Every structure is written in structure tokens, then in C-alpha cells.
Amino acid sequence: MSERPQFIDRFRTWTPHRWYILFWMLLGLAPMVVAGKDDPGASRYWSMGLPVVLGLCYLITRVFPGNPVLRPNAFPGVLIVGLGAMAYTRDGGATAYAASLPHFWFPARDPGSAIVFGGLAAVATVLGGVAPQGWSPDLLTGNTLATVIAYAVSVPIGLSVHRFVEQSGERERVLGSELASAQERLAEANQRRGAAEERERLAREIHDTLAQGFASIIVLAEAARSGIATDPATSGRQLLSIEHTARENLAEARVLVGSAPQSGVVPGSVARALRRTLDRFAEDTGLTVEAELPDVECDQQTRIALLRCTQESLANVRKHASAGTVGVVLARYAHGVELEITDDGRGFVVDEARGFGLDGMRRRLAELGGEFTVTSSVGDGTRILAMIPTDGQECTT
Numbered sequence: 001m002s003e004r005p006q007f008i009d010r011f012r013t014w015t016p017h018r019w020y021i022l023f024w025m026l027l028g029l030a031p032m033v034v035a036g037k038d039d040p041g042a043s044r045y046w047s048m049g050l051p052v053v054l055g056l057c058y059l060i061t062r063v064f065p066g067n068p069v070l071r072p073n074a075f076p077g078v079l080i081v082g083l084g085a086m087a088y089t090r091d092g093g094a095t096a097y098a099a100s101l102p103h104f105w106f107p108a109r110d111p112g113s114a115i116v117f118g119g120l121a122a123v124a125t126v127l128g129g130v131a132p133q134g135w136s137p138d139l140l141t142g143n144t145l146a147t148v149i150a151y152a153v154s155v156p157i158g159l160s161v162h163r164f165v166e167q168s169g170e171r172e173r174v175l176g177s178e179l180a181s182a183q184e185r186l187a188e189a190n191q192r193r194g195a196a197e198e199r200e201r202l203a204r205e206i207h208d209t210l211a212q213g214f215a216s217i218i219v220l221a222e223a224a225r226s227g228i229a230t231d232p233a234t235s236g237r238q239l240l241s242i243e244h245t246a247r248e249n250l251a252e253a254r255v256l257v258g259s260a261p262q263s264g265v266v267p268g269s270v271a272r273a274l275r276r277t278l279d280r281f282a283e284d285t286g287l288t289v290e291a292e293l294p295d296v297e298c299d300q301q302t303r304i305a306l307l308r309c310t311q312e313s314l315a316n317v318r319k320h321a322s323a324g325t326v327g328v329v330l331a332r333y334a335h336g337v338e339l340e341i342t343d344d345g346r347g348f349v350v351d352e353a354r355g356f357g358l359d360g361m362r363r364r365l366a367e368l369g370g371e372f373t374v375t376s377s378v379g380d381g382t383r384i385l386a387m388i389p390t391d392g393q394e395c396t397t
Contacts (some may be wrong), residue, residue, distance in 0.1 A: 025077040026097030046089045054082040087128030094146035097125040122151040270303040291328040313341040321345025335387035347376045
């Protein structure tokens with residue numbers, strides 16, 4: 001039962017040439033062998049043997065295609081002689097000739113050679129049929145007439161098929177060229193897309209790290225300069241914070257240019273990383289920070305995303321909110337880890353926000369399958385909620 005589908009599949013993959021060879025052997029050569037059994041004397045062996053020898057000659061040319069003598073292109077010459085010999089040994093040569101005509105077209109390099117070989121085969125078949133009886137006007141009927149008609153019909157049919165195959169080959173070449181061109185354009189589009197995504201990633205990283213660090217340095221430097229005469233202790237702490245921020249920016253810059261192996265975020269608990277950021281923020285701004293940061297262990301990508309969202313949110317609070325208190329809550333749920341950041345500032349209209357930072361946070365979380373939600377209204381402060389899904393293994397408390 002299992003062999004039957006394989007057997008059928010082999011036949012489905014056959015080319016028209018293979019189907020023709022099967023047709024030629026069954027309907028062109030086999031009838032000549034069967035009919036030769038009734039011939040008298042030694043002619044019976046010639047009638048039966050010649051079709052068999054002709055079939056074997058074809059098979060030999062297929063088995064040894066590299067031999068210059070036995071190559072398939074040499075078979076039409078053998079076939080011409082064989083058709084003439086079969087027509088000489090018995091009647092019915094026109095049938096074998098008609099069945100053999102495609103043999104002159106399949107290997108032909110051009111229609112002209114096929115027409116010449118087919119014509120020579122027709123002449124050989126006619127002469128083979130005429131030779132045993134001698135020439136007479138009565139021979140213009142029967143096999144002779146059938147052979148001539150078969151040749152005359154084969155020429156326009158062969159030309160039409162040759163033209164069709166040539167046009168199909170040209171269409172195939174055109175389609176192949178179009179496919180190659182489309183693949184090249186697709187590769188270029190993918191390359192441009194990759195470059196654009198890389199530029200976007202770098203822009204986001206620069207905005208979330210270097211740009212925020214430089215903005216913090218500027219604010220601290222202005223505050224330190226204005227208070228260095230009246231409150232040197234505070235100015236000293238601000239200068240120390242500038243130093244720390246500059247060092248962090250240097251580390252992030254090395255990561256961005258590839259001279260450091262990974263992000264500057266220290267591996268470990270995300271709560272500790274957030275606590276350091278919040279302490280620095282409270283020290284630099286003087287704002288009240290209320291934080292609930294359980295010890296949640298996360299993978300590096302999740303930790304970086306949560307830290308960047310916190311840094312961006314605190315930078316927005318410093319620049320725009322005019323808030324007095326900031327709340328940060330980190331929580332672990334079955335569906336993932338959530339980070340909520342709130343402030344009691346002046347708020348804003350979310351739909352009118354055009355900053356790069358909010359969109360960058362939204363894209364960063366989307367890459368991890370997370371969600372980023374901003375809730376705010378004028379006079380009511382702002383709430384940022386970042387959620388990153390986990391599979392139960394990445395984050396633990």
C-alpha cells in the first residue's frame with residue numbers, strides 16, 4: 001500500500017519527452033515486433049529484431065550521453081537507417097515513421113535541422129518500402145502516401161511547437177530576470193529598513209541616556225554656579241552629582257559605539273537600580289520621592305527597559321511637571337512585572353504630546369511585548385504605567 005503513491009508520484013514527475021518515449025515504444029515499435037511474428041522464414045527475425053535493436057540503440061544513447069558517438073543527438077541518424085530497414089522488411093513503415101517524427105524535433109538545435117532529418121527519414125521509409133517491389137505508379141498510395149502526408153503535417157506542427165517552446169523559454173528568462181530584480185530590490189529594502197531601525201534604536205538610546213544625562217548636568221551646573229557663594233556645601237554635592245552623571249554618560253557612550261560589551265546597567269535586582277536612580281533624582285531636585293520597590297529579579301532586557309522608562313519619566317517631571325512629590329511602585333504579577341510612576345504636577349493633554357521620549361518608551365516596551373500607558377490631565381498630575389509580560393521564570397520576587 002505504501003509503494004503505490006510513490007509509484008504514482010514518479011509518473012507525475014515525468015516530462016513530455018519521457019511520455020513520448022513510452023508512447024513510441026508501445027505504439028511505434030511494439031506493433032512492428034508483434035506483426036513480425038507472422039512473417040515467413042528469416043524475414044520474421046528481421047521484422048522482429050529491427051524494432052528491438054532500434055529501441056536498444058536509443059536506450060544506449062541515453063545511458064552514455066557523454067560519448068560523442070552515442071550521444072542522444074546522434075540517434076536521429078540511426079533512426080533514419082532503422083526506419084528505412086523496417087520499411088524494407090515489411091509493410092507498415094509509415095506507421096513507425098509517423099510515431100518516430102518527434103525524435104527529429106526533440107534534440108534539434110533549430111527547426112531547419114529537424115525538417116531536414118525528418119525529410120531524410122521520409123525518403124528512407126519510402127525507398128525502403130519501394131525497393132522490394134520496384135517502382136510503379138501504384139506505390140504512390142498506401143504507405144508511401146501516408147509517409148509523405150505525415151511529413152507534411154509534422155513540419156507546421158513542429159514549427160508551432162518550437163515557436164511555443166521558444167516563447168515559453170523567453171518568458172521564463174524574463175520572469176527569472178524580474179524575479180532576480182525583485183529579490184535585489186527586496187534585499188535593498190530590507191537593508192534600508194534595518195538601517196532605519198538601527199538609527200531609531202540609537203536615537204532612542206541616545207535620548208534615554210546621553211541626552212538626559214547632559215540635561216541633568218546642565219541643570220546641576222547652573223544650580224551649583226548660582227549657589228557656590230552662598231551655599232558651597234550644596235554646590236559641592238551638585239558638582240559631585242555632575243561628576244557621577246558624566247561618568248555614567250561616558251560609560252553609555254562606550255556602549256553605543258561598541259567598545260563596551262553590554263549596557264551600562266549593572267546586573268542584579270531592578271529594585272536596586274531604580275533605587276539608585278531615585279536617590280540621585282531626589283538629591284538633585286529636592287523633590288519628595290515615595291517608592292515601593294520589592295526585590296524583583298528580572299532578565300537584563302526587562303531591567304534595562306524599566307530603568308529607561310523611569311529615567312525618562314523623571315526627566316519629564318524635572319523639566320515639565322513642576323511637581324512636589326513623585327511616586328514609584330514596582331510590582332510582580334502572574335502576567336508580568338509592572339512599574340507605575342506618578343507625580344502631583346500640573347499634568348498635560350496626552351493627545352497633544354509631541355515629545356520623542358514618550359514614543360521611545362512605547363516602542364521600547366512594544367519590542368518586549370509590553371504595554372505603555374500614559375494618563376494625565378491639566379492640573380491633575382501624570383501617571384505612567386509600564387507592563388512587561390513574563391513567562392513566570394524571568395522575574396521572581
